[in-house]
Amino acid sequence: MSAAREMLCDTARAVFAEAAEAGMAPVEAAGFDLLLVPEADGGFGGDWGDANAVLRIAGVAVPDLPVAERILSGLGDAPKTLHAAATVGLMAGAMGQALALSIEHVNTRQQFGRPLGKFQAVQQSLAVLACEVAAVDAAAAAMAARLDAAGLDAEAADFEIAAAKLRANRAVGIVTAVAHQVHGAIGFTREYDLHRVTIPLMRWRGLHGNDAYWAERLGRQVAGFGGRGLWETLTARAE
Template identity: 50%
Template sequence: MSENREALVEMADGLFADLRGKSASECEAPLAEAGFVTLLVPEENGGFGGDWGDLAAVLRLAGFHALAAPLGEQIVEAAREHHNDIPCDSVTLAAFLRVCQAAGALDGSLKLAIDHCSERQQFGRPLSKFQAVQQSIALLAMEAGAANCAAQGAAAALDRGDGAFEIACAKLRANEAMKHGSALAHQVHGAIGFTRDYPLQQLTRRMMAWRSEGGNDAYWSTRIGKQALEWGGTGLWDNLTTRTD
């Protein structure tokens, strides 16, 4: 991670934590003052001059802290106003934003699950000591890791110039991770996870909405299938091996 991204992530983490639980309108002024909206705007135009990897890192934290503001959409809109070389169509970009947010929300759900199971006692010992609970947390960690890898891979593809195929695959995998990850997180929490005062529902409610926003499973399965048929057998393998390092 570059020094600029480290500083960006540190600032975002602190600010988003302070804005947790606040409405989108209440978040607007602090976010504007911090300059996050100009993340993708070139430096010569008064912006931060960040790349898609920077955006992925910021949106992951937005998802982690259940930020209510549509920060990703605002960043992309500001970037479009200053240059026209934004790759991909609007649906694909929306999918990318949701993948990044999902990675953070799943990480947040995992942290809550670990903390809860370490503190909650049952039959004289913490829940985290039960093998079945450990297995559920391990599966949740796997889903969170998959979503994070998908987000990072999609961001890297966008930075190379063409990330449409990678985003399609990332959104489909993130949708699966959100489905299974949310269920696992609530499973280990029990009833408390559904209560309004407990923060888990802030994350899982958003993830259930994000699964359909930016394209649902059927939409991205169809797009990936059409692309695979267009490339053909040998072409599909060639593209899969040449599009990444």
């Protein structure tokens, strides 16, 4: 992570901590609508990697506030696909938090005289959860790289956006189920933090296109590439 992005993330954490109590006012005052605006136009001059990093933090700290909409407002009438891309960042952050909470819980909760995390069945469930989180992280990173390479041209990055949103959508069911399974009853209580990320995850799954929408959109592109064309496209974009 660059020094500038690390400073941006530190700022985001501080702003969102205040926003968790005060609402959107601190976010608006912090100028996140200028994050993706070029420096020549008076903005921060950030890229999608920066936006993705901020959105991941928002997905944990303030999942119910319209941070994504605020960031994209600086671009004017942003296309639906960019809103979907922003939602992937929120989802990646929330899934990472669900994993972190699950690991912490199984390492502290005792059952039959030892931590839950010592039981092989629990370890296997957490491994599945961790794989889903890692897959969404990778999809979000690939999408960010493509958007940055395309100058935030959503149409040029449509393949990566569709793949990332579909992968994140499909991970929601597994992530929320496993996280709540390893937590047991406490995971469903209002006093515990797990529901603060799992409920938004289920909402974000259908936001800006559900599984079927993105599967069809991605499938049409893959079919259009053809077998050889798909491989050539993927390798070219990975360079």
